[in-house]
Amino acid sequence: MTSDLSTQPRRFLPGAKSLLLASLTALVLMQGCSDSNNGSANAPPFFVKQEPFDGQMIDAGAVALSYRATDPEGGEVRYNVLLGTSANALRTLASLTVEEHVASGALAPHTRYYWQVIATDPLGARRQSPIQSFTTGERITVSDIDGNVYATVQIGTQVWMAENLKTHTYRNGEPIPNLPDNQAWVDDQEGAWCEHPDPGFDESAYGLLYNWYAVANPNGLAPDGWHVPNDDEWATLMDYLGGDQVAGGLLKETGFDHWFAPNTGASNGSGFTARGGGHRETWDGDFDLAGYNGFFWSASDLSSHSTNYRGLGNRKINAGRYTALKNAGFSVRCLADAE
Numbered sequence: 084m085t086s087d088l089s090t091q092p093r094r095f096l097p098g099a100k101s102l103l104l105a106s107l108t109a110l111v112l113m114q115g116c117s118d119s120n121n122g123s124a125n126a127p128p129f130f131v132k133q134e135p136f137d138g139q140m141i142d143a144g145a146v147a148l149s150y151r152a153t154d155p156e157g158g159e160v161r162y163n164v165l166l167g168t169s170a171n172a173l174r175t176l177a178s179l180t181v182e183e184h185v186a187s188g189a190l191a192p193h194t195r196y197y198w199q200v201i202a203t204d205p206l207g208a209r210r211q212s213p214i215q216s217f218t219t220g221e222r223i224t225v226s227d228i229d230g231n232v233y234a235t236v237q238i239g240t241q242v243w244m245a246e247n248l249k250t251h252t253y254r255n256g257e258p259i260p261n262l263p264d265n266q267a268w269v270d271d272q273e274g275a276w277c278e279h280p281d282p283g284f285d286e287s288a289y290g291l292l293y294n295w296y297a298v299a300n301p302n303g304l305a306p307d308g309w310h311v312p313n314d315d316e317w318a319t320l321m322d323y324l325g326g327d328q329v330a331g332g333l334l335k336e337t338g339f340d341h342w343f344a345p346n347t348g349a350s351n352g353s354g355f356t357a358r359g360g361g362h363r364e365t366w367d368g369d370f371d372l373a374g375y376n377g378f379f380w381s382a383s384d385l386s387s388h389s390t391n392y393r394g395l396g397n398r399k400i401n402a403g404r405y406t407a408l409k410n411a412g413f414s415v416r417c418l419a420d421a422e
Contacts, residue, residue, distance in 0.1 A: 127208035128152035128160050132182075133200065135217045143192040143219035147237065149183045150212065152202035163201040170197040170214050177333065177352040179325055185237045186354065192221050225419075227306045228252045235419070236354035239323035241316070242419035244309070245356045247290025251276065254303030259293075265368025269410060274300040277363060277412055284373045288341060289360040292412035295390055298380050305417040312418040314383040314404075317393055321402055324353055332400040335377075343374040348400030355416075357395050363412025370412075378413040 132151040135141055152160050164184045165173035177184050190196065195218045203209040226232050227250040234245040252258055262268045262275040274297035278286050297304055298311045305311055312320075324330035332348030334355040339346060341358035361373030374397065381391040385406065392413055394403045407413070 125204070125206045125208045126155045127210040128154045128202040128204050129210060130200070130202065130212050133212050133215060135215075137213075137215040137217075139217045141217050141219055142223060143190050143194075143221060146190055146217070146219065147183055147185050148198060148200075150200045150202075151182045152200075152210065152212075154204040156204065156206075158205040161203050163203070165199045165201070167197055168194060170216070173197060173199055173214070177350070181323070181325075183239070184352070185239065186352075190219050190354075192219050194219050225306055225309065225417075228254055228256065233417075234356075236356075238320060238353050238355065241320060241323075243320075243355060244417045245354060247358065247360060248293070248304070248415040248417060249286045249290040250304070250306075251291075253300060254305065254307060257302045259297055259300075259304075268294070268363060268368040268412070269366065271410060272296055274298075274302075274304075279361065279370050279373055281370070281373065284361065289358055289373070290414055292360065292363050293380070293415050294412055295380055295409035298382055298415065299384065304415065308420050309417040310420060311380060311382040311415055314381050314391055316418055317379075317381055317404070324402075327403060328401045330402040331395045334402055335395055341374070342397045345398060347396075347398050358414075359395070359397060360414045365408040365411045378407075378411075379416050380413045 130150065130152045132149060134149040148164060150162060154160050159180055161178065161180050163178050164176045166176045166186060167173040176186055195216055197214055197216045199214045200212040201209055223235050224232050225235055225244065227248070229250050229252050231249055236243055236245040251261070260273070260275045262271055262277060268275065268277065271294060274294065276291045276293050276297060278291055279289065293304065321327050321330045324333045332350050333352040334357045335342065335346065335349035335351060336356045336358055337346070337349045337351050342349065343359065357377050359374045359377045361371055361376060362378045363370050376397070377395045379393045381393065383391055385391055389406050389408050392405055392407055394405050
C-alpha cells in the first residue's frame, strides 16, 4: 500500500534531485555490503573453489574439504570451516589459512554431512560459501599382527592411525616383553611394553606404553606398511596444522572422557583423536600424568640415551617437542608408509 505522502507531488530546489539521487545511491551501496565489510570500501574475498562437489559420495577415511577464495586487495585469507549433519546446525570445525582441511577423524560412515566455509580478509571483510553436502562411505582401517583394528585419518598428505598402538607382538611375530616390574622396566634396553595399572586407563581406550627400544627394534613395531614417525614427519604434521603453538588443540580429543578438565583448546579438528595416556618414569618405573598429558615417541635417534617425543597437555593448546631418556614409557602413533 502507498501512503498519501508518497502520492503528493514534490518540489525540489535547484540541484536537489542530483544530491538526493547521490545520497540514495550511497545508502544502497552501504547497506548492500555492510554484512561483509563493515561499511568500508574494502571488498570481501570471492570463492573460486569448493570441493567435494555438492552431493558427492566419499570414503569416511579420506574426506578432504578443499576451498579457495581470492582477496581483491591481495591479502591473506583466513577460512572458518563449518560442518554438521544438518544444514541448519553447522559448527566450526577449524579456523586456518591453508586451503584444505581433512575432517575424516570426526566423521561417521553412511552419513550425510553439510559444510560451509567463511572467508575473511585481513581487514575483516568476509564472504560465506554456499552450503554443500556429501555422504560418507566406509572408513579405512588397519590391523596389527595381534588382530587389533585401528581407525585411520588423512591429515594433509599423511595418513595416521587415529588410535594409540596396542600390539603385544613385533611385526615379524616375535613377542614384545611385558615388564610390569618397575626395576625391570628401568633397566631394559631391548624393547618392552606396559599397561597403566589403573583400570580407568586400560589399553582398550589408551593403548599401551612402549619404551623407545621397542620403537627402534629391528623386528618392527608398526604394522606392515606403517612405521613410527620421525622428527621430520611430526614436523610436517605440525606445520600443516598451523605450527607447534596451536596444533595441540587440533590433535586432542574433545571432552573429558580421556582428558582431565579443562582440556584447553581441544577441537580434534584434525581427527587425530589424541588421548591423555600419561607416561612411565625413567628412574623408578612409576606411572604418572594419565589424563593430564599425552606423550608420543619419535623414531629419530638423538643420542645413545635420549631422543625426542611430542607432548600434549590438558591445559595447553601447543604440541611441544621435548627430549626424554629412551627407557621412558610413551604412547605410539603410527604413520602409513609413503606410496
